[in-house]
Amino acid sequence: MQEDINKTLSQLQSEIDSLKEKIVSLESTKKDQLSIALVSGDLDKILAAMVISLAAAALDTQVKLFFSFWSLSALRDRRKKAKGKDFISRMFGLMLPNGKNKLKLSKMNMAGMGPMMINYLMKKQGVLSLEKMFSEAAGLGIEITVCEMSMNLMGFKKEEMIDYPNLRFAGATTFVAEANESSIQLFI
Amino acid sequence: MTPEELKNISVAKSVDARGTACPGPLLEAKKAIGTISTGDIMEVLSADEGTKVDIPKWCTKQGHEYLGTVEESGYYKIFLRKK
Numbered sequence: 001m002q003e004d005i006n007k008t009l010s011q012l013q014s015e016i017d018s019l020k021e022k023i024v025s026l027e028s029t030k031k032d033q034l035s036i037a038l039v040s041g042d043l044d045k046i047l048a049a050m051v052i053s054l055a056a057a058a059l060d061t062q063v064k065l066f067f068s069f070w071s072l073s074a075l076r077d078r079r080k081k082a083k084g085k086d087f088i089s090r091m092f093g094l095m096l097p098n099g100k101n102k103l104k105l106s107k108m109n110m111a112g113m114g115p116m117m118i119n120y121l122m123k124k125q126g127v128l129s130l131e132k133m134f135s136e137a138a139g140l141g142i143e144i145t146v147c148e149m150s151m152n153l154m155g156f157k158k159e160e161m162i163d164y165p166n167l168r169f170a171g172a173t174t175f176v177a178e179a180n181e182s183s184i185q186l187f188i
Numbered sequence: 189m190t191p192e193e194l195k196n197i198s199v200a201k202s203v204d205a206r207g208t209a210c211p212g213p214l215l216e217a218k219k220a221i222g223t224i225s226t227g228d229i230m231e232v233l234s235a236d237e238g239t240k241v242d243i244p245k246w247c248t249k250q251g252h253e254y255l256g257t258v259e260e261s262g263y264y265k266i267f268l269r270k271k
Contacts, residue, residue: 051211055242058214059249126208126235136215 033062035179036186041070041096043103043115043130049188050133056184057140064182066175068147071188072154073097074130075146075161082157089155096154099162100130138165145170189256194267197255200228206235206263213239214246221252221270228270229255235263243268 034056038049053063067075078099085093097103105114122129128136137144143166151158151169158169179185189197203220205213213234224230232243240257243266247254255267 054215055211058211058218059246060218126212127210128208128212140215 029181030183031062031181032060033064033178033182034184034186035064035066035175035182036188037066037068037175037179038071038188039069040106040188041073041103042106043118044106045188046071046074046100046103047130047133049186050130050137052186053142054128054133054136054140057137057142061184063137063140063142064145064178065142066145066147068150068172069154070096072146072151072156074100074103075144075164075167076156077160077162078102080160082160085155085157092155100134103130134162134164141166143168145174147172147175189267191256191258194256194258194265197229197267199231199267200224201230203230203232205239206233209236210238210242212236214242217243217246221250224270226270230268230270232266232268233260233263234266237264240264240266 034053036049036053038046040046049065053065056063073096076097076099078101103115104112105118108114119129121127144164146158146161146167146169148169148171151161161167201220201224203213203216205216208216213232213236217230217232220230220232232239234240243257244254246252247268251271253269253271255269257267258265
């Protein structure tokens, strides 16, 4: 009887030990960090990404945003011009939204009427504008990484991207490496 | 804490976030909490109903003590004590 109990106890002890080891390894690999891969350039999706990022930053969670493909339109600075583009790049540049104030809605865009109405409602209901969200994000130390490959593919240039304190240019590997350390990963 | 206790509590800081929607009140609360000392009580005024659920979650994560919410006409007063 006593022997059985001792055996069970030692089994339990070893299970607890192995669980402890697992917890330690999980804690050491996962940071309190949010990684988001943005692909969409739709106004509603960029808004969602920014709201989630700001909420996370308010919780002192480190936020790392990876902008690629269509989402790069949101990072274009309307006032900046880039030289030396080829014909296709210029066409892309003309056809894609020039900056975060020109983004389209994924639904009910209605030739720009939708975004106008959304902006009106956001103002009325005290939702921060996208412009303000980016400046809050900058103040909270939210990092933005521009996917260099898709930036080149879309014909955008570094010099036409917005001024942002934590903006850098990197590749998918950077996103994967950082997302691997994050406790939350999202794809928008 | 009961609503009566909360109504009579003295706060070190009052954050009026009634003009802003989610996540505005949380951002303002985060900014304000840095200006008060440990043990101080802060109230957040918000017209956004989500805030009264969000602030307790924020408190749990940050270790602050959530004291309760009082409903006023058209807005909420959310109380917490800084850790």
